[in-house]
Amino acid sequence: MATDPPGRGVTLGRTERDPDESWNERRADVDVGEILEELGRYLEPDAEELSLPPAAFTSSALWEVERERVFGRSWVLVAHADELTETGAYVALSVAGEPVVVVRGEDGVLRGMSPVCRHRLMPVVEEGSGRTDVFTCPYHLWRYGLDGRLVGATYMKRNPAFDPSACRLPRFAVEEWHGFVFVNLDASAEPLGPHLRRIGEDLAHYRLPELTQVAGWTEEWHCNWKVAVENAHENYHVMGFHPETLHPTTPGGAETTVRADSPWADSMRVRYATPLEPGVLDLTEEERAHLYGFFVFPSGSLAASGDMVIWLSLVPTALDRTTVRGGILMPPAMIEGQDRDAVRKEAEAYAAVINGEDRRGLEAVQRGAASRFAERGHLSPKEPGVLLFYRSLARALLSEDADWPGPL
Ligand code: FES
Ligand SMILES: [Fe+2]
Numbered sequence: 001m002a003t004d005p006p007g008r009g010v011t012l013g014r015t016e017r018d019p020d021e022s023w024n025e026r027r028a029d030v031d032v033g034e035i036l037e038e039l040g041r042y043l044e045p046d047a048e049e050l051s052l053p054p055a056a057f058t059s060s061a062l063w064e065v066e067r068e069r070v071f072g073r074s075w076v077l078v079a080h081a082d083e084l085t086e087t088g089a090y091v092a093l094s095v096a097g098e099p100v101v102v103v104r105g106e107d108g109v110l111r112g113m114s115p116v117c118r119h120r121l122m123p124v125v126e127e128g129s130g131r132t133d134v135f136t137c138p139y140h141l142w143r144y145g146l147d148g149r150l151v152g153a154t155y156m157k158r159n160p161a162f163d164p165s166a167c168r169l170p171r172f173a174v175e176e177w178h179g180f181v182f183v184n185l186d187a188s189a190e191p192l193g194p195h196l197r198r199i200g201e202d203l204a205h206y207r208l209p210e211l212t213q214v215a216g217w218t219e220e221w222h223c224n225w226k227v228a229v230e231n232a233h234e235n236y237h238v239m240g241f242h243p244e245t246l247h248p249t250t251p252g253g254a255e256t257t258v259r260a261d262s263p264w265a266d267s268m269r270v271r272y273a274t275p276l277e278p279g280v281l282d283l284t285e286e287e288r289a290h291l292y293g294f295f296v297f298p299s300g301s302l303a304a305s306g307d308m309v310i311w312l313s314l315v316p317t318a319l320d321r322t323t324v325r326g327g328i329l330m331p332p333a334m335i336e337g338q339d340r341d342a343v344r345k346e347a348e349a350y351a352a353v354i355n356g357e358d359r360r361g362l363e364a365v366q367r368g369a370a371s372r373f374a375e376r377g378h379l380s381p382k383e384p385g386v387l388l389f390y391r392s393l394a395r396a397l398l399s400e401d402a403d404w405p406g407p408l
Contacts, residue, residue, distance in 0.1 A: 032061035039394040042387065049387060054374035057224040057366065062397075063319040070298050070396045071096035073404065075175065075182040075192040075264065077300030077313040078102055080327050082213035083129060084110060084181060088146055091129045093325070094317040095185065099123045101135075102174060102183055105146045112172035112183040113148045124169075128218075135169075144169055178208035179329075180311060182300070192296070195264040199294045199302075202267065205283050206304050211329035214340070215347035219324040221359045223366035225299060225316035226393070228324070231362055232293070232301050232312065233385035235270045241361040245354055249273055250291050258384045263395045263405040266388040268293040279307040280333045293385070297392040307334055310351070320366060324355065 038053050056062055079091045079102060090103035092115060101115045115123045115135065122139040125132070134151065135144040143152035148169035156162050173184040175192050178200065182192055200208075221228060231237060239252030255271040275289040283306065292304040299314045312326040328347045335343050368374060379386055395405065 030055040030059050030061070032059060032065060035059060035062050036065070036397055039390070040398055042390045042394045043398075047387075049379040050376045051379060051386075052226065052230070052390065053376055054369045054371070057227055057369035058319070060319055065397055066316075067096045067098075069399070069404075070393070071098070071185065071316070073184065073186040073189060074298050074396065075184045075189070075296060075300075076298070076315055077180055077296055077311065078183050078315070078325065079129075079181040080213045080216070080311060080329065081110075081176055081179045081181055082327075083216065086131055088131045088133055089129075090125065090132065091181075091325075092123075092125045092127050093315060093323060094127060095183070096316050097318060098185060099127075100172060100183055100185070101125050102181060103146050107147075110174045110176060110181060111147060112174040113169040114172065115169065117142060118150065118167050118169070119153070178203075179211065180208075180300070180302075182296070192264065195262040196296065198259075198261045199265055199267060202292065203294070203302075203304060203309075205281060205287060206309055207281065207331065208309065208329075210331065211309055212332050212335065213327045214330050214335060215344045215351060216327035217325070217348060217351055217355070219355060219359065220317075221322045221324055221362060222320060223322055223362045224320055224369070225314050225322045226389075227362050227365050227369065228314040228322050228358075229299060230386050230389055231358060231365075232314065233268065233295065233389045234383035235268070235291075235293075236380055236382040237361070241357045242354065245357065253382060256382055256384065258388055260388050260391070263392050264297045266295050266297075266385065266392070268295075268385045276306040280331045281307050295385070295389070297389070298396070307331060324359075326351065326355075 035053055035056055041047050076095050078093060083089065083091060084102065084104045087104055087106055090101050092099070092101040094100070099115050100112060102110060102112045105111055115125045117124050117137040117139065119137065119140060119142050122137050124135040124137040124144060141154055142150060145151045148171065150164050150167040153164060156164070171187050173187050173189050175182045177193055177196055235250055235254060235256055236252050238246040238250060249272055250270050251273055256268060258266060258268045260266040270291045272289055272291060275285065278288065288306065294302045301312050303310045307330060309329040310326065311329070312324065315323045315325065317323050328351060399405070
């Protein structure tokens with residue numbers, strides 16, 4: 001006789017329901033074709049300004065399409081180069097469930113690789129960051145150099161079919177842009193730099209290549225990555241989520257303009273309640289009057305605010321889990337003569353407050369998205385960036401071309 005695991009088969013009214021089963025799973029049977037069709041409407045000229053279908057945040061079928069068409073071929077911001085200056089410095093993370101490591105080689109070159117061992121699939125490095133001379137697989141101790149080549153495998157000499165010289169970790173594409181490190185699982189992806197040309201021009205006075213990372217963090221948020229990314233694309237929410245921290249300087253109703261440069265790049269400009277005082281950087285009056293947000297689809301963002309640039313990357317590890325990596329950058333002159341540790345602690349404490357406000361709010365949104373009563377909502381004119389994100393998302397998900405997004 002089959003026995004149900006404890007808690008199964010509880011009868012609620014007339015519906016038999018598993019109390020362990022989340023709403024997320026119950027939405028899994030929504031037809032992915034229907035979601036894609038609805039997303040396609042964002043690309044029509046008179047598209048209705050509506051939020052995503054709630055199932056877009058909970059559908060495991062859509063998640064599989066995103067893994068392939070979004071994260072399988074886009075440039076994902078993973079680190080700032082200051083974290084990867086030393087030989088052997090690495091950052092390891094999951095990009096939509098795909099283990100990835102980016103490491104500085106002995107030749108000074110940054111490489112992106114799959115850390116999945118060529119023997120029997122153990123990742124040779126745990127998620128996180130650090131420094132190493134060699135990646136040793138914890139399972140049977142095969143060893144790989146920083147370039148991914150196998151440098152040692154115990155007790156393998158007596159297998160004549162095994163050719164150690166042909167054994168290496170697969171490569172991903174890596175691109176560094178003004179100190180920001182991006183990885184693309186598609187090793188033949190077209191370069192990112194040309195897509196960011198206008199953003200680079202906008203940021204010229206912020207002197208990105210000279211900035212120093214003074215603080216960094218990695219957090220895990222319990223929400224779908226799109227809940228976090230759409231939130232980053234608007235300032236409208238600061239009155240709700242950040243009433244005491246951000247709202248006084250960039251009010252939720254502040255004048256907001258956006259610009260799309262390419263399916264991979266867009267930006268947003270928000271007027272400060274009061275312009276910033278002149279600082280270390282030689283910024284124009286216009287620059288001191290605005291907060292600038294820049295987005296690299298799907299998950300990277302930068303915010304330039306006077307003498308400070310904050311980067312944030314919202315990378316999914318699973319359908320309802322998002323890794324939030326970020327850092328605060330400043331001109332070296334700002335921190336000269338100061339206790340670096342004290343600067344780091346203060347910057348990290350500031351980021352933890354803002355991130356905590358967003359995390360708590362967005363985890364609640366994820367619960368809302370899973371409600372049976374959730375529906376699409378109308379967007380405000382104060383959140384035009386959200387629509388730009390939806391359009392990039394629709395283009396990525398609906399394009400079957402191998403060379404997406406195509407030349408500029
Ligand atoms: S799985 Fe890596 S050495 Fe066996
Ligand atoms: Fe926020």
